[in-house]
Amino acid sequence: MTLTIDNASSNDTVIAYLKKCFKNGLVLNGEFLHVRCCAHILNLIVRDDLKDINDSLVRIRDAVRFVRSSPARLVTFKKCITEENIDSKSMLCLDVPIRWNSTYLMLEAVVKFEKVFERLKDYDTVYMNEEEKPTTRDWEIARIFTKFLSVFYEVTIRLSRSLYVTSNTVFHEISIVQNCIRKYSSATGPNDVFCKNWQ
Known part of the structure; x- marks a missing residue:
């Protein structure tokens, strides 16, 4: 499971919270849960x-x-x-x-x-x-x-x-x-x- 969202600092907080909530159910321990939005990076x-x-x-x-x-x-x-x-x-x-x-x-x-x-x-x-x-x-x-x-x-x-x-x-x-x-x-x-x- 991954989430693609932009690079706002508030999104980092959300991702950290989700990792904490789903720590036992994430693929690769949530290492790739947060996928940075490519369009935003461009x-x-x-x-x-x-x-x-x-x-x-x-x-x-x-x-x-x-x-x-x-x-x-x-x-x-x-x-x-x-x-x-x-x-x-x-x-x-x-x-x-x-x-x-x-x-x-x-x-x-x-x-x-x-x-x-x-x-x-x-x-x-x-x-x-x-x-x-x-x-x-x-x-x-x-x-x-x-x-x-x-x-x-x-x-x-x-x-x-x-x-x-x-x-x-x-x-x-x-x-x-x-x-x-x-x-x-x-x-x-x-x-x-x-x-x-x-x-």
Whole structure:
């Protein structure tokens, strides 16, 4: 018998209590009673890594917030999309900073529009000053990090299913994550900024 729950300290107290109550009836004396939630561990890994690109993330988030803050700006942004001949059904979405998966979805949507943001300054005189605008490096980091996060996002979705058992796939999914970390930690370039922790 095992219980898969996240890493909250209150859960450790519950597990200790259950081990005490069922001390004679647990498989392997309850050594593996508490199985840490793999999706929760992935969440902790990604949130820790997001700190390394925080400055770039803040500038991109502020640019998205600027466009979405007014219907007139959104219309101007759409005009710039047309002028740049970008064919995309998706539109800008703003993330919830404490939820990494929403940050991934924001980055996935916004990286397509780098040239649009560059063109926007020609139409909107109020558009952010040079220190606040995303730089070329910010966009490069966002593109690489989006690829990196996509692996974690897909693995988290597969491990968080509720209609069927996922414990038999955990090892395979962890291998996918490990290969992703290995790939990005050995690469060079702008991704060094968030992969140095893995080396």
